[in-house]
Each structure stands twice: as C-alpha cells, then as structure tokens.
Amino acid sequence: MNPSCARCKKIVYPTEKVNCLDKFWHKACFQCEVCKMTLNMKNYKGYDKKPYCNAHYPKSSFTAVADTPENLRLKKQSKLQSQVQYKEDFEKNKGKGFSAVANTPELERIKKNQELVSNIKYHEEFEKSKGTSAAAGERRPSNDIPQYNVQHEVHQGYQQRQEPQPQVYTPPAAPVAQPPSIGKRYRAVYDYAAADDDEISFLDGDLIIDVQQIDEGWMYGTVERTGDTGMLPANYVEAV
Incomplete structure (x- = not known):
C-alpha cells in the first residue's frame, strides 16, 4: 500500500516519492517550513523532523543531553555544507591534484598559474642547457680536419629566413555594442x-x-x- 504525503496527506506513488526525516513526501511537497522553497536531498536541513532551507534553519546549539544520533548526523551534515569546511578541505588538498568535481574558478586559476610557471622553468632550463653545450664545444680540442657543424648551419639558415617583414597598419576595430540585458x-x-x-x-x-x-x-x-x-x-x- 502506498503511503501518504506528510504535507498534503495524499497518496505518494513510487515515481514521485521522497523518503526523508522518517516520512514520505511528494517531490513538490518537500518544501521549507518557512519560505516554502522546494528542497531536495542535497540542500535540505532537518529540524524536529521538518525540512528547512539554509537561510531559515532554526539556530540551536546541541547539549550533551540532546546529542541524539539524529542531531549528531544533522550537525555533521551542516558542518560539511559550510563554507569553513570547504576552505579547510581546499587548503589540505592544495597541491595534491585536482578532480573533475573540484574544478572551481579558484582551482582553474591556480592550475593556469602552475602551467605558466612550468613553461617559464622549462625555457630557463633550455637556455642553461644551450649555454652548457656551447661552453663544451669551445673546450673541445680542434683537429686538423675541419668538422661540419650541422647545428650552426641550420641556425644560420634559420636566421637568413627570418628577414624582417614590413608591418602593415591595421586600423582598430570599432567597439561592438553589448546587447542590452534582458530580464x-x-x-x-x-x-x-x-x-x-x-x-x-x-x-x-x-x-x-x-x-x-x-x-x-x-x-x-x-x-x-x-x-x-x-x-x-x-x-x-x-x-x-
């Protein structure tokens, strides 16, 4: 037999049933007790077996007497959903890699900065290696038979091809008017x-x-x- 909705008292069918706070609800009836905003299993907060949104959740402190399993579960869930817990997790996981779930704008900015630093480091190492190779070539003893330096010839040919091109003035494009905001x-x-x-x-x-x-x-x-x-x-x- 199908149960009744805790709010409208009508029958709740399996396709529209929400089982929460030891009660059954229609998805549309699972609302905040104060503002009547429709809630879901991710953003609701239960108090006295009634659903509330984050803004209207009753502010109450838990005492040693009232620390029931239900209250401890709600307290833990509220802490996990808070911004303080999010910042703590972010600081702990900084530098340990990024997952698809945690691709926030802040993490995307950090990833881009790390890529830029890696590119700069790569170019610095490349320039150092070039200087080391050149110094080693100067210390190499010369032989009677002249050696053909392929890298030098390729570099000269590349410099010959890199002739300065005449610059063509391009007038700046006219600013595009932003479409007016609707809504x-x-x-x-x-x-x-x-x-x-x-x-x-x-x-x-x-x-x-x-x-x-x-x-x-x-x-x-x-x-x-x-x-x-x-x-x-x-x-x-x-x-x-």
Whole structure:
C-alpha cells in the first residue's frame, strides 16, 4: 500500500516519492517550513523532523543531553555544507591534484598559474642547457680536419629566413555594442553553493542579471562576476 504525503496527506506513488526525516513526501511537497522553497536531498536541513532551507534553519546549539544520533548526523551534515569546511578541505588538498568535481574558478586559476610557471622553468632550463653545450664545444680540442657543424648551419639558415617583414597598419576595430540585458537584476543577500549541476553558486553581494522567474521558490539567471548561468533559490536574492 502506498503511503501518504506528510504535507498534503495524499497518496505518494513510487515515481514521485521522497523518503526523508522518517516520512514520505511528494517531490513538490518537500518544501521549507518557512519560505516554502522546494528542497531536495542535497540542500535540505532537518529540524524536529521538518525540512528547512539554509537561510531559515532554526539556530540551536546541541547539549550533551540532546546529542541524539539524529542531531549528531544533522550537525555533521551542516558542518560539511559550510563554507569553513570547504576552505579547510581546499587548503589540505592544495597541491595534491585536482578532480573533475573540484574544478572551481579558484582551482582553474591556480592550475593556469602552475602551467605558466612550468613553461617559464622549462625555457630557463633550455637556455642553461644551450649555454652548457656551447661552453663544451669551445673546450673541445680542434683537429686538423675541419668538422661540419650541422647545428650552426641550420641556425644560420634559420636566421637568413627570418628577414624582417614590413608591418602593415591595421586600423582598430570599432567597439561592438553589448546587447542590452534582458530580464530583471537581483543582488545576492546570502552565500549559496550549488547542490545540482543545473544550479549556480554565488557570494553575498553578487549581482544576478537576466533573471527569469521559474516558480515561487526558484529563478533562472546569470552571475555577473563569474558568468555562470543556471537556477538559483529565490529567497537568497533581492531585486535591485
């Protein structure tokens, strides 16, 4: 027999069932108790067997008496989802390689800097090796029979081919006018980390442009700072 939804009390069929907090919910009924934003298994926070979003989760401290297995699990989950834990993991894993999951803009910037440093180091070693080879050639005793220096001839031929070319003046291209932004503009009032691939992450104060309303709890827009486009919770932003 199919169970009933904990919110609307209607029958929950297997294709739309969410089993969480010892209850069964419709996917659309699994909402924050305060703002009614639709939640999922990655971004919900349970309190007193009720789902809440990160912004409206009741702030409470756990005592030695109230440290039940459920509260310990929720406390651990809240810590893992916090920005402090993310920064600690990032510092611990710095220099140990990058995975596809952790390709954040900050990690991409570090990878590019490391590639530039590697290229500079390679060129420095190459120039040193050239200087060492030249010094070894000068110390080599000369024989009566002249030796044909292939590298020198190739280098001379390359220099002969590298004749200066006349420079042609190219007028600068006219600036292309940026298309006007469509949709509304919002400003983030909380930090948000994307829980799904179709969502976007942003920081408090970021400007969200081209915003389109999807439903009561979600919007679709672009973070002006990073250029990322996707879904975002409506209760994390305010209209500009």
